[in-house]
Amino acid sequence: MVDADDRIRADARFNRERILAAARSAFTENAEASMQSIAKAAGVGQGTLYRHFPTREALVLGVYRKGIDDLVALGPTLAASYPPLKALRLWCERFAEYGRQKRGVADLVRAAMTDELSRDTYGRMVGAVRTLLAACAEKGDLRPDFDPEDFLQLLALLLQLPPTAEGDERAARLRELALRGLGVGSGH
Amino acid sequence: MVDADDRIRADARFNRERILAAARSAFTENAEASMQSIAKAAGVGQGTLYRHFPTREALVLGVYRKGIDDLVALGPTLAASYPPLKALRLWCERFAEYGRQKRGVADLVRAAMTDELSRDTYGRMVGAVRTLLAACAEKGDLRPDFDPEDFLQLLALLLQLPPTAEGDERAARLRELALRGLGVGSGH
DNA sequence: ACCTGAACACCGTTCAAGT
DNA sequence: ACCTGAACACCGTTCAAGT
Numbered sequence: 001m002v003d004a005d006d007r008i009r010a011d012a013r014f015n016r017e018r019i020l021a022a023a024r025s026a027f028t029e030n031a032e033a034s035m036q037s038i039a040k041a042a043g044v045g046q047g048t049l050y051r052h053f054p055t056r057e058a059l060v061l062g063v064y065r066k067g068i069d070d071l072v073a074l075g076p077t078l079a080a081s082y083p084p085l086k087a088l089r090l091w092c093e094r095f096a097e098y099g100r101q102k103r104g105v106a107d108l109v110r111a112a113m114t115d116e117l118s119r120d121t122y123g124r125m126v127g128a129v130r131t132l133l134a135a136c137a138e139k140g141d142l143r144p145d146f147d148p149e150d151f152l153q154l155l156a157l158l159l160q161l162p163p164t165a166e167g168d169e170r171a172a173r174l175r176e177l178a179l180r181g182l183g184v185g186s187g188h
Numbered sequence: 189m190v191d192a193d194d195r196i197r198a199d200a201r202f203n204r205e206r207i208l209a210a211a212r213s214a215f216t217e218n219a220e221a222s223m224q225s226i227a228k229a230a231g232v233g234q235g236t237l238y239r240h241f242p243t244r245e246a247l248v249l250g251v252y253r254k255g256i257d258d259l260v261a262l263g264p265t266l267a268a269s270y271p272p273l274k275a276l277r278l279w280c281e282r283f284a285e286y287g288r289q290k291r292g293v294a295d296l297v298r299a300a301m302t303d304e305l306s307r308d309t310y311g312r313m314v315g316a317v318r319t320l321l322a323a324c325a326e327k328g329d330l331r332p333d334f335d336p337e338d339f340l341q342l343l344a345l346l347l348q349l350p351p352t353a354e355g356d357e358r359a360a361r362l363r364e365l366a367l368r369g370l371g372v373g374s375g376h
Numbered sequence: 377a378c379c380t381g382a383a384c385a386c387c388g389t390t391c392a393a394g395t
Numbered sequence: 396a397c398c399t400g401a402a403c404a405c406c407g408t409t410c411a412a413g414t
Contacts, residue, residue, distance in 0.1 A: 012397060035388060045399040050389065150361055157345040173338055178362075181369030200378060223407060233380040238408065 018042045023063050061118050075128035084135035099159035106159035142183040206230045211251050263316035272323035287347035294347035330371040
C-alpha cells in the first residue's frame with residue numbers, strides 16, 4: 001500500500017477528470033447538453049462516460065458537488081459574520097445565484113429525495129438551512145416550527161423561474177414572501 | 189354561408205378530435221408521452237398531428253384549455269359562496285388538484301409568459317387570482333400590494349413537487365406559508 | 377385541402393470487441 | 396481493467412407523394 005491508487009487506474013482517473021471538465025463547461029452553456037456530446041467533447045467513448053457516471057444524475061452531481069459543498073460551508077461562515085436573519089438572507093441569495101449559473105442544481109435538489117446517490121449532499125444542504133433557520137428562531141426573528149427541508153425545496157423550485165431579470169426579481173419577491181410567512185417583521 | 193364550417197373539413201375536424209382524445213388519455217397516464225405515440229394512438233400520421241398542433245405546447249394547451257377555463261370560472265363561483273379567504277384557499281386547492289392529475293399544467297403555466305399562443309389563457313388565470321386576492325385585500329385579510337402573477341407562478345412551481353403524499357403535504361404547507369406571508373393572521 | 381408514413385438528424389444506453 | 400464506437404430502440408419534426 002505505497003499508494004492509495006492502483007497504478008492501472010491512472011488513465012481511468014484522467015478520463016474521469018476530462019469528462020468532468022467537459023461536462024462542467026457543457027452544462028454551463030446548456031443545462032440540457034446531451035450525454036453523447038459530452039463524451040465527444042471529453043474525447044472519450046460513450047461507454048466510458050457511462051462507466052464513470054452511470055446516470056445523468058450522477059454526472060450532474062459530480063460536476064456540482066464541489067460548488068454545493070462550498071455553499072454548505074458558507075452557512076457557518078455567514079452565521080459567524082452577520083446577524084442570523086441577514087445570514088439567512090445572504091445564503092438564500094448565494095443559493096439563487098449559484099443555481100442561476102448552474103441550472104442543473106435545481107434538478108439535483110428536486111431529484112435528491114428519491115435518489116440514493118445524492119442523499120448525502122442533499123442532507124448536508126438541509127443541515128445548512130436548518131442551522132441558519134435555527135439561529136433566526138433562537139433570536140426570535142422567525143417562528144421556530146418550520147421544516148428546513150420545505151424551505152430548501154422552495155428555494156430549489158424558485159430556480160426554475162426563467163433566468164431573466166424578471167424571473168430573478170420574482171424569485172426575490174417570493175423569497176421575501178416566504179420570510180414574512182416565517183414571521184419576519186411580526187415579532188422580535 | 190349555410191354552415192360555419194366548410195364541408196371539406198369534416199375529416200380534419202374528426203382527426204382533431206381523435207388527436208385530442210388520444211392526447212388527453214396519453215397525458216393522463218404519462219405527462220411525457222411522445223408526439224409519435226399520440227399520433228399512433230389517434231390512428232393518424234405524424235404529419236397530421238403536426239398540422240393540427242404545430243408544437244407540443246399547442247397540443248398541451250388544446251388538451252387542458254377546457255379544464256383551465258373551468259378553473260378560471262370557478263373563481264367567481266367560489267367568491268360568491270364563501271368568505272374571500274376561504275374562496276382563495278379552495279381555489280388554490282382545486283388548482284393543485286387539477287395540476288396533480290394533469291401534470292402538463294405546470295409546464296403550461298411556466299411557459300405561458302414567453303409563449304404567444306397561451307397568453308390569453310394565462311391572462312385569464314392571472315385575472316382569476318387577481319380577483320380572489322383583491323377580495324381578500326378588501327376585507328383586510330391580507331396585504332393589498334401583492335402581484336397576482338407572483339402568486340400564480342408560485343402555485344405552478346408547487347405542482348413540480350413529486351406527486352406523492354409527501355409532496356402534496358409539502359405543497360400545502362408552502363401554500364400556507366405564502367398566505368401567512370401575505371398577511372393572513374396578522375390583521376383581522 | 378388534407379393526409380400518410382418514410383426519412384432525417386438526433387437522443388440515451390448497451391455491449392461485443394479490442395488493448 | 397478499462398476503453399471504444401457500432402448498434403438498438405427510441406425521439407421530434409419535415410416533406411414528397413398520394414387522395
